[in-house]
Amino acid sequence: MEYILTFGRNPELSLLELKIFLNSRNIGFKLLDFSELAAVLELPELDFEDMISKLGGTLKIARVIDINNEELYSGTGKKIKYGISVYSDTDTSQIKAFVKKQMKSFRLKAMLKSSKRSLPFLSPTEVLNFRLTNEGFELVVFKKYIGKTIALYNPKEIEKRDLTRPKQRPKHMISIRLARILINLSGAVEDSVLLDPFCGYGILLQEAMLMGLNVFGIDRSYECVNASEINIRWLKKKYNVKKRSKIVRGDSQELSKYIKKVDYVATEPYMGPLIKKLPTKGEAIKILKELEPMYLRVLKELKKVVRKNIVIIAPRFRLYTGQRLSLDFDKLLKESRLKAMRGMPLIYTAPKSKMEREIWILST
Ligand SMILES: C[S@@+](CC[C@H](N)C(=O)[O-])C[C@H]1O[C@@H](n2cnc3c(N)ncnc32)[C@H](O)[C@@H]1O
CATH class of the missing domain: 3.30.2130 (VC0802-like)
Structure with missing residues (x-):
């Protein structure tokens, strides 16, 4: 058909x-x-x-x-x-x-x-x-x-989920659409284990659970770990989800301390301070310089624990001049010994966001 x-x-x-x-x-x-x-x-x-x-x-x-x-x-x-x-x-x-x-x-x-x-x-x-x-x-x-x-x-169903979940942090939460896209790009199938090493309020993890996955989340903030746990408890009850979940507080630059093996990773990491207007070249370079060592350490750790694929977002800054600036991912991949799928990165744009996102699908 x-x-x-x-x-x-x-x-x-x-x-x-x-x-x-x-x-x-x-x-x-x-x-x-x-x-x-x-x-x-x-x-x-x-x-x-x-x-x-x-x-x-x-x-x-x-x-x-x-x-x-x-x-x-x-x-x-x-x-x-x-x-x-x-x-x-x-x-x-x-x-x-x-x-x-x-x-x-x-x-x-x-x-x-x-x-x-x-x-x-x-x-x-x-x-x-x-x-x-x-x-x-x-x-x-x-x-x-x-x-x-x-x-x-069904946008209404999605909106309802977004508006009724108990813990909200509107400007920092990944959209349900993007969360699902990342999970699916990883190739994750029902009953496998997916890790989000920057889980925030657990939006991506909740979508993964609704899609039939078991999840593991890490966040360095106590407040986020607590919010994720509350949101997941709510989700399990409201949608009758029976999947396993575990959230730990920790620094994902040393994530192999918290988890030995996972099947898939899908994540939107910390990408610098929230920007309200297009940055200058100097501002963008400064943020990227700060992010690069964190990305490298996290990628190296992921190499140790991930069995299948990693889907990770990286920021791409749009400047007033129209120029785009992003992390030197080729260098990051070389140093972490991860491989990118052909055709990467893909670009995700959202109308309200000043920042564009690079999506990288990687394998160990
Ligand atoms: C963009 S948010 C993630 C959004 C989240 N994936 C969601 O589903 O809503 C980034 C999160 O990364 C956390 N974070 C920043 N640096 C971290 C680190 N080194 N290790 C673990 N978590 C970190 C922040 O506390 C923040 O909650």
Whole structure:
């Protein structure tokens, strides 16, 4: 079967996340097409709801259909809503006319819903708000492919988790989307052990537990260790999670003192003081100089304890001049004797962040 998967920001990163997610679970696939907005994959029948709930970068999964031979709406309602989201410059006038005709022939009163954002496609929030997947349908059009949405990224569920967790530290917490992307890029699969050596309030660890992993966290701050423990206790109860977790207070520059072996690492380390505006070249160089020895010591320690892969973020400072400055990772890899996956680093950008992130996938 063929499926259209749509992405949000950072499409290349999202596609790599998807490929590693499938490979690490031995799920065979063929990539048939890819653009900035979407990809088409040949995939076996899977639990797509479960899959999208574990991915960070995929927004919609639509099963490719032949609209001439498929009933677009099979529910019992007589008054329905539907959407046609277009992810390429395909002319959809014929598709629209065809859908209208089919709705009429089934005696359905069907209302076409469009995006309020002057975009040719609906956001997952709009699809959810219009209740298209329960009380109607959404068609996804990408080049020659037409698909029907079968699974959606649920921003409301994510927001609820973010807003209701007991311990909050808004400016310092990694986003759930990015946390999931990092975990998946590591190749971590259910029941293995994942370490976050800079666990903060434990957001990444909590996502990993929801994805079926056992977790180990380290943070040098008592306050963070305590907050992580409270948040994890809350998560276990609220989501009925049965996975193992352990958080220790310590310096990750000597992390092999606290843990002997882990399968995977996914982490956003300390990346210098929070910056509110673009730094000057001098400021950026100063922060990078301070961070470099810490990164090196941590990487050397990770080399000792990690069995499989390490996914680690490094800062990339954008200057007023447009120039970018980052750590000399080649040197760090040489000195720690770790290997980077081909094509690294990938860049992650977030609209509100003054800093860009390099994502490195490493193996021992
Ligand atoms: C960017 S935050 C991590 C965010 C976290 N991954 C999350 O899921 O919310 C960085 C954390 O690293 C901790 N930290 C800084 N230096 C450290 C070190 N040498 N060893 C362990 N933790 C450290 C800080 O206390 C802070 O909580």
